[in-house]
Amino acid sequence: MPALKAPLTVEFPFTRSLGPVQSAFLTGLRHRTLLGVRTTSGEVLVPPTEYDPVTAEELRDLVEVAPTGTVTTWAWNPSPRPFQPLATPFAWVLVKLDGADTALLHVLDAPGPDHLRTGMRVRVRWAEERTGAITDIACFEPHESTNKHEVSVHRGEFEDMTTLLTAPARLDYTYTPGRAPTDYLTALADHRIVGERCPSCQKVYVPPRGACPTCGIATAEQVEVGPSGTVTTFCIVNIKAKNLDIDVPYVYAHIALDGADLALHGRIAGIPYDEVRMGLRVEPVWTDGARYPDHYRPTGEPDADYDAYKELI
Amino acid sequence: MPPTPARPVRDVAVVAFAQTDHRRRTDELSEVEMLMPVLHQVLDETGLRTSDIGFTCSGSSDYLAGRAFSFTMALDGVGAWPPISESHVEMDGAWALYEAWVKILTGEADTALVYAYGKSSPGSVRDVLTRQLDPYYLAPLWPDSVSLAALQAQALIDAGDTDERALASVASRSRADARANAHAQVKGEVPSGDYLVHPLRTTDCPPVSDGAAAVILAAGDRARELCSRPAWIRGIDHRIEAHSLGVRDLTDSPSTRLAAERAGAYEVRLDTAELHAPFTSQEVVLRKALGLGDDITVNPSGGALAANPIMAAGLLRIGEAAARIHRGESDAALAHATSGPCLQQNLVAVLEGDPR
Numbered sequence: 001m002p003a004l005k006a007p008l009t010v011e012f013p014f015t016r017s018l019g020p021v022q023s024a025f026l027t028g029l030r031h032r033t034l035l036g037v038r039t040t041s042g043e044v045l046v047p048p049t050e051y052d053p054v055t056a057e058e059l060r061d062l063v064e065v066a067p068t069g070t071v072t073t074w075a076w077n078p079s080p081r082p083f084q085p086l087a088t089p090f091a092w093v094l095v096k097l098d099g100a101d102t103a104l105l106h107v108l109d110a111p112g113p114d115h116l117r118t119g120m121r122v123r124v125r126w127a128e129e130r131t132g133a134i135t136d137i138a139c140f141e142p143h144e145s146t147n148k149h150e151v152s153v154h155r156g157e158f159e160d161m162t163t164l165l166t167a168p169a170r171l172d173y174t175y176t177p178g179r180a181p182t183d184y185l186t187a188l189a190d191h192r193i194v195g196e197r198c199p200s201c202q203k204v205y206v207p208p209r210g211a212c213p214t215c216g217i218a219t220a221e222q223v224e225v226g227p228s229g230t231v232t233t234f235c236i237v238n239i240k241a242k243n244l245d246i247d248v249p250y251v252y253a254h255i256a257l258d259g260a261d262l263a264l265h266g267r268i269a270g271i272p273y274d275e276v277r278m279g280l281r282v283e284p285v286w287t288d289g290a291r292y293p294d295h296y297r298p299t300g301e302p303d304a305d306y307d308a309y310k311e312l313i
Numbered sequence: 314m315p316p317t318p319a320r321p322v323r324d325v326a327v328v329a330f331a332q333t334d335h336r337r338r339t340d341e342l343s344e345v346e347m348l349m350p351v352l353h354q355v356l357d358e359t360g361l362r363t364s365d366i367g368f369t370c371s372g373s374s375d376y377l378a379g380r381a382f383s384f385t386m387a388l389d390g391v392g393a394w395p396p397i398s399e400s401h402v403e404m405d406g407a408w409a410l411y412e413a414w415v416k417i418l419t420g421e422a423d424t425a426l427v428y429a430y431g432k433s434s435p436g437s438v439r440d441v442l443t444r445q446l447d448p449y450y451l452a453p454l455w456p457d458s459v460s461l462a463a464l465q466a467q468a469l470i471d472a473g474d475t476d477e478r479a480l481a482s483v484a485s486r487s488r489a490d491a492r493a494n495a496h497a498q499v500k501g502e503v504p505s506g507d508y509l510v511h512p513l514r515t516t517d518c519p520p521v522s523d524g525a526a527a528v529i530l531a532a533g534d535r536a537r538e539l540c541s542r543p544a545w546i547r548g549i550d551h552r553i554e555a556h557s558l559g560v561r562d563l564t565d566s567p568s569t570r571l572a573a574e575r576a577g578a579y580e581v582r583l584d585t586a587e588l589h590a591p592f593t594s595q596e597v598v599l600r601k602a603l604g605l606g607d608d609i610t611v612n613p614s615g616g617a618l619a620a621n622p623i624m625a626a627g628l629l630r631i632g633e634a635a636a637r638i639h640r641g642e643s644d645a646a647l648a649h650a651t652s653g654p655c656l657q658q659n660l661v662a663v664l665e666g667d668p669r
Binding site for chain 2: 003005008010014016018022026045046047049053054072073074075076077078081082083084085092093094096102103104105106107113118133134135165167169171172173174175176177178179180181182209210211212213214215216217218
């Protein structure tokens with residue numbers, strides 16, 4: 001049976017507070033001003049950090065450095081990847097800005113690798129729209145100039161300080177659930193519910209994950225369970241979830257399908273929410289063309305005896 | 314004066330090691346399905362059952378899986394009911410082994426099961442690894458792992474430490490050695506590829522791999538009962554450098570050198586080194602930092618250039634080094650694992666077999 005696959009996108013827009021040094025540096029970029037921080041030994045760090053990477057001392061003495069600098073190492077990237085600063089082939093570079101003692105990572109716009117060498121002179125090309133982010137530097141570009149530059153003390157204060165940074169990130173995956181979940185999901189689409197029996201403890205797991213968590217061994221023997229089952233415990237949900245088209249309140253329950261040794265999760269419908277109870281007998285309901293049950297509804301059988309399901313709560 | 318390495322308070326050894334056949338994709342397997350055979354293999358080798366294990370520790374990454382708490386699913390493979398003493402590091406399994414080693418040194422356990430796994434195939438590992446970078450200055454630029462390694466390679470070339478020809482010879486030696494490794498993914502003659510990111514060609518870069526590894530640690534006499542020639546851990550240490558690449562000398566690895574000193578690597582006569590160098594250029598940095606001469610066999614397994622399951626590749630180095638001692642092919646081996654961009658963090662373990 002071919003493995004199931006589905007696209008999976010994970011997006012996480014973290015918002016971070018910047019602190020005094022990073023706030024000054026990123027706000028400075030918006031104003032086309034490049035700031036570094038001076039360590040107690042007199043070195044100028046660009047990009048600046050709040051703490052000395054060697055001594056861990058707190059650093060706050062900001063200085064202004066030049067928008068020109070020298071490449072300390074480079075790497076030609078012929079195939080830009082999504083989200084990288086330039087869409088055309090470019091070089092990654094570490095640049096020691098004039099007045100700085102450490103190098104900044106960014107990209108260099110150049111025609112090709114033959115135009116690159118360590119020691120070459122470059123300058124900042126500013127982005128037209130600047131937001132207070134490292135991408136306010138659009139890129140570096142080759143630029144012949146001398147590297148004489150006296151750093152000047154800078155208060156690090158601007159109008160409209162950038163104090164927060166929202167860093168959106170997106171990663172795209174192709175999810176594959178593996179052998180046992182594939183068999184389970186395939187059977188579900190056929191309106192059958194299958195578990196797997198552990199060859200050692202004989203317990204039937206639904207949904208199966210291919211391993212018995214008690215014995216730590218592979219499960220393979222497929223066992224059809226249900227379709228009916230017993231509510232072992234439940235809760236009443238009063239919070240409407242985003243993108244979920246279900247009216248609140250509704251009931252979410254653990255359901256022990258007949259023949260299974262583990263309760264699975266499901267929504268209960270077809271009965272007022274305040275009449276759902278432990279021991280209620282239920283069965284799955286598939287909507288037209290669905291690959292999995294939409295919810296479970298009462299079968300109308302008498303309630304199960306507590307002793308019949310107490311081990312599965 | 315170099316610091317004197319402290320002798321461990323207990324003798325702890327790697328007594329069993331297993332790994333998967335590393336592959337580009339394992340679509341038909343979930344993480345736990347991929348992992349279980351190696352767990353069973355190390356247990357079978359020692360005759361231990363999961364209930365005999367004093368401590369279990371694993372290494373993996375949610376960012377590879379694209380799923381929160383992904384390691385909890387893998388726990389099904391070790392039989393975590395009734396409850397066990399267990400821990401997880403969101404790092405390479407080499408650091409899980411470090412935690413397990415410390416646990417045994419405290420006397421709270423006599424045996425430990427350490428495992429690590431990574432499926433790189435569901436996502437794009439070059440993009441995924443950008444999310445480990447500083448979120449203020451680096452991550453918004455999406456500098457991928459190959460590009461960062463290429464910056465380091467160019468710095469080495471500029472410094473006269475290597476050239477493209479020497480890098481190519483690292484690649485061809487590794488993949489020739491991998492012929493003898495049944496688990497390797499890339500082996501034998503591989504034609505020198507195009508530049509992926511100049512100056513690194515595809516052959517200078519590791520394959521994208523799915524795979525898993527497991528080892529069992531045991532203390533003192535327990536180790537002698539479980540293994541005919543235990544690989545004694547004489548010392549382990551790990552050190553980290555500044556995150557920002559621009560404050561580091563990319564041609565050197567002071568953290569590796571310090572970890573090696575503290576692990577006692579310079580106190581023994583090494584015959585083997587298993588280095589976690591996913592890029593050819595990183596082997597150049599590590600050899601220099603560790604002062605490895607030509608008399609030492611480096612990466613006889615083929616190393617990370619032959620198979621690079623992220624989060625397991627460092628544990629594999631310790632396992633491969635230990636297995637050579639188990640087989641009597643080595644008497645004293647160094648194992649190294651790395652994490653972070655351009656060898657930012659480094660772990661060194663020194664393993665020895667009893668005299669023959």
